[in-house]
Amino acid sequence: MATKKQTATLKHHIARTKKRASLAFIPKKENQYRPHLIRRYSLLVLIAIVIGLQFGYNFTKTGSILGQIVTITPAGLLAETNDRRTEASLPPLTLNPQLSQAAQEKANDMLAHQYWSHTSPSGVEPWTWIDDSGYSYEEAGENLAKNFTTASATVSGWMASEGHRENILKASYQDVGFAVASGELDGSPTTIVVALYAKPVRSTSSFIASASTIAPTESSTALSPAARIGIAIQSLTPAAITSIALLFIAATVATTAHAYRSKLPKRMQKTWYKKHGAIKASGLLAIAAFIVLLYGGGQI
Numbered sequence: 001m002a003t004k005k006q007t008a009t010l011k012h013h014i015a016r017t018k019k020r021a022s023l024a025f026i027p028k029k030e031n032q033y034r035p036h037l038i039r040r041y042s043l044l045v046l047i048a049i050v051i052g053l054q055f056g057y058n059f060t061k062t063g064s065i066l067g068q069i070v071t072i073t074p075a076g077l078l079a080e081t082n083d084r085r086t087e088a089s090l091p092p093l094t095l096n097p098q099l100s101q102a103a104q105e106k107a108n109d110m111l112a113h114q115y116w117s118h119t120s121p122s123g124v125e126p127w128t129w130i131d132d133s134g135y136s137y138e139e140a141g142e143n144l145a146k147n148f149t150t151a152s153a154t155v156s157g158w159m160a161s162e163g164h165r166e167n168i169l170k171a172s173y174q175d176v177g178f179a180v181a182s183g184e185l186d187g188s189p190t191t192i193v194v195a196l197y198a199k200p201v202r203s204t205s206s207f208i209a210s211a212s213t214i215a216p217t218e219s220s221t222a223l224s225p226a227a228r229i230g231i232a233i234q235s236l237t238p239a240a241i242t243s244i245a246l247l248f249i250a251a252t253v254a255t256t257a258h259a260y261r262s263k264l265p266k267r268m269q270k271t272w273y274k275k276h277g278a279i280k281a282s283g284l285l286a287i288a289a290f291i292v293l294l295y296g297g298g299q300i
Contacts, residue, residue, distance in 0.1 A: 025253055027260040034264070034273075038254045038280050046250055050243040050287070057239030069149060069237060070191050074100060074178035076151030077195065081168055081176065084159060088169050093197070099177025102129035103194040106142075107181035110192055114185060116299075118142055126196065135175075136201040141167040145193040146185070148298035153231040154193055157300045160227035164300055173197040223300070232296030240291055247288040254281035 024042075027033040036042055058069060074095065082092035106129045109120060119125050126142040143164045148154040158164035167173070177196045184190065223231070236244070258277025261269070268274065 027257045027263075029263075032265055032268075033257060033260040034276070035253050035257055037250055038257060038277070043250070043280065043284075046246060047287070050246065050291075053239040053243050054291075057237055070180075070182065071149065072151050072154060072180050072191065072193060074180065077154065077178045077180075077193070078176065080151050080155035081195075084155065084168055090169060090171055091174075093173060093176040096135065096175040096177050096198070098133040098135035099130065099175055099196045099198060100179060101177070102133040102135065103177040103179035103196045104181065105129045105132070106196075107179045107192045107194045110194075111181055111183040111185060111190075116144070116146065116185065118144065130196060130198065135198065137198040138201055139170075139172055140196065140198040141170065141173070142197070143167050143195040143300070145195075145298060145300045146190055148191070148193065148231070149235045149295065152234040153298060156231050156234060157223060157227065157298055158195075160223050160230075161300055167195070167197050170197065172199045174199055228296040229292065231298060232292045232294075235295040235298075236292070237295075240295060244288045244291055247284045247291075251281045251284040251288070254278075254284060 022028070023031045024036040027035055037046075078093070078095050085092055106126060109124075109129075110116060113120060113122075115121050127140060130137060130140055143158050145154045145157055148157060155168070158168055175198050179194045180191065181194075182189070182191045185192070254277045256277070258275065258281065261274055261277060264273060272279070
C-alpha cells in the first residue's frame with residue numbers, strides 16, 4: 001500500500017499538472033489571459049511538430065520527406081465503384097482480367113509516350129487496347145485519373161464530373177478493368193489510373209463505342225472547389241489528420257482567449273495583442289486549410 005507521503009506526493013503532482021494544463025489552455029489572471037499554448041514559443045513548437053509529422057510520415061512510407069503516399073489498388077477502386085453503383089440501385093461490376101490488362105497497357109503507353117488523353121498522339125483509341133486483350137464487347141467506356149493518392153479520392157473525382165460519372169453508373173456495363181501505373185509524365189512524378197468499363201458481347205450484334213460512352217477527351221476536367229475539399233479530406237494521412245487536430249485545438253484556445261481580450265493588461269490592450277487571439281486563430285486555421293489543400297490534388 002502507498003504510504004501517506006507517497007499519496008501526498010502523488011496528489012501534489014496531479015495538482016501541479018492540472019495547474020499547468022489550466023495555464024496552457026484557459027485564459028485567466030495567472031497567465032495574463034494569454035494561455036501558454038498560444039504564446040510565441042509554444043506556437044513555434046506546434047508548427048515544428050506539424051511539419052515534422054508530415055515529413056516524418058512521408059519518409060517512413062516512401063523513403064523521401066517529399067514523397068507522395070499512394071494507396072490506390074484495383075481492389076480498392078472496384079469496391080469504391082460498386083459502392084456508388086449500389087447507392088444508385090445498380091448491379092455491381094465484375095473485375096475482368098482482360099480489361100485490366102488492356103487498362104494496364106494503356107497506362108504504360110501514356111507514360112512511355114508522354115501524353116494524357118483518351119487518344120494517343122498517333123491516333124490509337126482506347127478500344128484498341130481492349131481489342132488487343134481479346135475481350136469482346138458491345139459497349140465500352142474509359143475513365144482516366146492522375147495524381148490522386150487513394151481509391152476513394154479517385155472515384156470521388158470521377159463522380160464529380162458528369163461524363164466520368166456516367167461511365168461509373170451506366171446500367172448496361174457489367175465488367176470493368178483497372179490499372180495503376182507510376183512514372184514520370186512531363187518531367188514530374190505521376191500516378192496514372194485507367195478504368196475500362198464494358199458490356200460483353202451476348203449476341204452477334206456489333207459493338208458500340210460511341211463518343212457518348214467515354215469520358216471527355218480534354219487533357220483535364222476541372223473539379224469544383226467543393227469537390228476538391230471532399231477529395232482532400234478522403235486523402236488525408238494519419239499524420240495530416242493529427243496535425244489538423246492539433247491546429248484546431250490551438251485555434252480553439254486562441255478564440256477563447258480573444259473573448260477575454262478586455263481583461264488583458266492595459267499595456268497590451270494598446271498594441272496588436274488586443275486582438276492576438278483572433279489573429280492567432282486565423283493563422284492556425286489557415287495552416288490547417290493549407291494542409292487540407294495539399295491533399296486535394298489530382299486530375300481527371
